[in-house]
Amino acid sequence: MALDKNGIAKRIAQELRDGYYVNLGIGIPTLVANYIPEGIEVEFQSENGILGMGPFPFEGEEDADLINAGKQTITARNGAVFFDSATSFAMIRGQHVQLTVLGAMEVAQNGDIANWKIPGKMVKGMGGAMDLVASADNIIVAMMHTNRAGESKLLKECTLPLTGVNCVSKVVTNLAVLEIRDNQFHLVERAPGVSVEEIQAATSGDLVIPDHVPEMNLD
């Protein structure tokens, strides 16, 4: 069965390593914070100026001056730090953040990503996404495998305006985990109960399928 958003987040959480500083984008990536594996300590950075982001505040304890990049009210953990936007992107551009998780509209088999603009429709802007994808060594995209029209979001080439080039290293979708290398998608894991054929059918880019494709372990 294909994963829901929480399932995708749960699978991505397995990519966390002890000591990682992590930037989570808006949407599915935000949910990753709910599934930190036991025995692992990570610290969340939000590009509007906090390191050590905590959970949402208790009702009535919201502080308008304390938000994340999604403009949601949040809290600060013990040991948290606030800083300005230039320092924040110094952390990102300077590769001090070990893992970036973000959503996408399209990912190409060369690692290109498009997630900020649909020509002719409303343009909301790239926010920090272009800085994040251009800087990070370790970028995981969290998204549904196909769009609402049922078309594959894993393409030979992106059709939408790019956010960054050759930057995505891994994609986790509702159907599969895929690695990007040698200009191809490499199928690494299947969602529980999802067949290789389903994944192949939903993938428009070149897909390398090994002999054995294990199911994700989400327990």
Added chain:
Amino acid sequence: MALDKNGIAKRIAQELRDGYYVNLGIGIPTLVANYIPEGIEVEFQSENGILGMGPFPFEGEEDADLINAGKQTITARNGAVFFDSATSFAMIRGQHVQLTVLGAMEVAQNGDIANWKIPGKMVKGMGGAMDLVASADNIIVAMMHTNRAGESKLLKECTLPLTGVNCVSKVVTNLAVLEIRDNQFHLVERAPGVSVEEIQAATSGDLVIPDHVPEMNLD
């Protein structure tokens, strides 16, 4: 009579304007802080990271963590701020400092200045001088008119390695106040009792002498 170092400092202090942020170099420039005209408020920046520098500490109250760019123990005034070296030079390079006073070995009539290196002798380094002279709009040089060998320090062209080009706007020496424009030194004031002829003799660069050259008023 030619001025002493304190006289030079006193004359330069007349260039201070209310609301100026001022960077004073090591040596004679430091003394300028002792002669702030009444009714004028200025703030001293030291490039090692303080704005709002106060006088030397009382004996026994020195703090090793509180020094100026000359490595002297100092105090901080009410409203002072400490900052890092990048922020300090952001102030300087970004032209937020209205007046820079520094010493020189040579000044040329096009505004070039040399004050950091004598080839073959010990090289101590430029410290912040190159940033200061390249950035500031308003640079006053405080120096003796001639060197120990009696040679003019106001030249057609500098002979020593340059610290900066076309940057000095005014020179105050033990003999005179001179402005630099149109590739010439313009004599503006004489030290009390010093003749135009003495100044002319001590100046190797082109000197423009107006009909009337007033004496400095140091009262």
Added chain:
Amino acid sequence: MNKVVKDVEQALEGVESGMTLMLGGFGLCGIPENSIAQLVKMGVSDLTCISNNAGVDDFGLGLLLQGKQIKKMISSYVGENDEFERQMLSGELEVDLIPQGSLAERCRAGGAGVPAFFTPAGFGTEIAEGKEVREYNGKPHILESALTADFAIVKAWKGDTEGNLIYKATARNFNPLMAMAGKITIAEVEELVPAGELDPNFIHTPGIFVQRIFQGEKFEKRIEQRTVRPKE
């Protein structure tokens, strides 16, 4: 060096139609509410506004958009605003979208006298069109230039009479960077204290960057996305 002005009217004196303004804040967090209200009142128009976001329909820079006072927005993210969308699609409003990190660094550069710098952000995208590309450490970078403004308008938590500022939590964001980059920088603060009351070790914006400071009359501090968890 006293930087205190009487009120918001005096603070914004000299702001004219056609000028370039920087306005601090991220979303509605840390925006100079009182100054924005005054800009509406003054009716200045044809403004170029540099601000990470464009407010919401009825708050923040959205208020200036309603009055069609803005000619051009320079931002990184401009969602959350129907009037913005309408004006942009109709061509009434020019929009220059900039990666958020480049926007922050370009403001800092403007204040720090660094006219241009290389960054990897945006390489290979339409943002890089017409920009110089150079490879460093095996990676392409594009040359970005500094931003400055006729007036930078920032909002701080506390400030002293010398213009020294401190910000609270994530309301800091672009404020300290824009404070550096204004030809004239105006700070509105929640609390104005005498010089010497703020610890010199913990100032976020040194007063040298600030020309005018005043205590804002009222801060609504609207929350854009109120997310909470129930008390256990």
Added chain:
Amino acid sequence: MNKVVKDVEQALEGVESGMTLMLGGFGLCGIPENSIAQLVKMGVSDLTCISNNAGVDDFGLGLLLQGKQIKKMISSYVGENDEFERQMLSGELEVDLIPQGSLAERCRAGGAGVPAFFTPAGFGTEIAEGKEVREYNGKPHILESALTADFAIVKAWKGDTEGNLIYKATARNFNPLMAMAGKITIAEVEELVPAGELDPNFIHTPGIFVQRIFQGEKFEKRIEQRTVRPKE
């Protein structure tokens, strides 16, 4: 994220001969005394040291010069040191002198992922030789590149277990910039406190930049120029 190491030995593990080190401090103010003593003890040599100054004969980096452990100094001002002078004039020591503001900005750039930037400092001087010149705002600027180091060694006043640092007064200087630019950054602090004790609003160096932190055993904090006025 606990960054605490047991002592200075553990903190400096992995520093090897031939490496590039950044060391914070201005003169003798805010230098990592304990780490320098340990470098002497370790006897590592052929070091390239990036530091605004080179200490005095018998303190600070002067101690490493005495042991001829430094191959190259990258600094802005190196007076106050006879042994330095001797080694430089005899050609034993390479010296790269950099304008102080460019040094600071190059360290910050290294930490911030900005590989190069333009600055007016040094144009027309020997510092600009071989460097690209470009005019901005009618003024020539030269292109300077970022600096990074195998290890950055900084000294802070207080630090917490997560590596968050605060500095005291002008002992801040180059420390926060170098902390950003080390592949591994080591912080020695006068006082190490548990996470949560430092106000998150007033941290000078966020812990993300620091890999190892320890409380120094002893700080001499020598004064270079003791200037005082008599008590009235």
